[in-house]
Amino acid sequence: MLTLISExxxxxxxxxxxxxxxxxxxxxxxIADHIELSGxxxxxxxxxxxxxxxxxxxxxxxxxxxxxxxxYHSRVPEIAIDRLIEAGITSVIGLLxxxxxxxxxxxxxxxxxxxxxEGMSAYAMTGSYQVPPRTLLKTIEDDLLMVxxxxxxxxxxxxxxxxxxxxxxxxxxxxxxxHVGGLLSGKAGVSNIHVGNGKDxxxxxxxxxxxxxxxxxxxxxxxxxxxLELLEQGIDYSxxxxxxxxxxxxLNEGPLSAHEAFAYAxxxxxxxxxxxxxxxxxxxxxxxxxxxxxxxxxxxxxxTLYQSVRKAHRExxxxxxxxxxxxxxxxxxxxxxxxxxxxxxxxxxxxxxxDSNDEINDxxxxxxxxxxxxxxxxxxxxxxx
Ligand code: ZN
Numbered sequence: 102m103l104t105l106i107s108e109x110x111x112x113x114x115x116x117x118x119x120x121x122x123x124x125x126x127x128x129x130x131x132i133a134d135h136i137e138l139s140g141x142x143x144x145x146x147x148x149x150x151x152x153x154x155x156x157x158x159x160x161x162x163x164x165x166x167x168x169x170x171x172x173y174h175s176r177v178p179e180i181a182i183d184r185l186i187e188a189g190i191t192s193v194i195g196l197l198x199x200x201x202x203x204x205x206x207x208x209x210x211x212x213x214x215x216x217x218x219e220g221m222s223a224y225a226m227t228g229s230y231q232v233p234p235r236t237l238l239k240t241i242e243d244d245l246l247m248v249x250x251x252x253x254x255x256x257x258x259x260x261x262x263x264x265x266x267x268x269x270x271x272x273x274x275x276x277x278x279x280h281v282g283g284l285l286s287g288k289a290g291v292s293n294i295h296v297g298n299g300k301d302x303x304x305x306x307x308x309x310x311x312x313x314x315x316x317x318x319x320x321x322x323x324x325x326x327x328x329l330e331l332l333e334q335g336i337d338y339s340x341x342x343x344x345x346x347x348x349x350x351x352l353n354e355g356p357l358s359a360h361e362a363f364a365y366a367x368x369x370x371x372x373x374x375x376x377x378x379x380x381x382x383x384x385x386x387x388x389x390x391x392x393x394x395x396x397x398x399x400x401x402x403x404x405t406l407y408q409s410v411r412k413a414h415r416e417x418x419x420x421x422x423x424x425x426x427x428x429x430x431x432x433x434x435x436x437x438x439x440x441x442x443x444x445x446x447x448x449x450x451x452x453x454x455x456d457s458n459d460e461i462n463d464x465x466x467x468x469x470x471x472x473x474x475x476x477x478x479x480x481x482x483x484x485x486x
Pocket of ligand 1: 256
């Protein structure tokens, strides 16, 4: 089956002007000024005046549901593929969180396989907040080597009252396991590090990097826009070691929102290629009133991922290609996601088409159209018809 997306403004994420994109099966096979086909069936999607961008990669989603910190009733439900599609997400990395006890790796892998079956490109991280990590098989290395979906370790919690309070030595051992497992399996072997609001922030990572041979590219700390102190420390950490950092899009408003933190970090000299965004989707999000009293429990929203890209472009004034990097090419590079994050011949046909207001209009998951003119075409197994 051939599909032709005609005359859209293509952002690879680098802008290459108005092009036609030809998709065969799950791949992009041709990008050109004008593609003429005759004698074969081709579905033409005309979107003149629209933009086509790579499908978004969300590197931190609690696909199985996170939370649980306010008791059993606060365990967040699983995510449905519908929510990911509406958010323009075509690849997702699922992980466990605080609760690596009532949720385990078997359930996470089953959920990731379910999302794959429904059409999403889905991956998993082994472990949860705890060190030593609670793995599926005996070791982190085994998990990376034997389980197709597992590409790294995390989220491991540091500087948080909910963490297992790992020592430098314990943390190094876990990171080394992921690194070696990654080498042997040809996968990223990256460790995603949850940084809480503890006063030490990233200090333990500085100590790990000063006193070990673990490559800095194998450590990817997240929630760096949690506080001004952590943001400043994250900027220093990235510049000192050439390290990558991640901003959580659902976490804060104002100067600590992911898009403002992104613009600020670039202004402070951080290489934009070292920054990613993730939604922390489907984690618990307690809502407090103006006096700080607990009001209700919300759910981390995967829609914030694209909203942050849009705001970075339209409100912070950064070029669209620059704002797309943290959810496309930068993530694909860190997590070794081959054929992902770019609109290029030979790459997976994971695409999002934006209308003139830069809102999500169409979504393609590996060549299959999942949203058409804002209508969902692909839904989860349990969605109402
Ligand atoms: Zn976290």
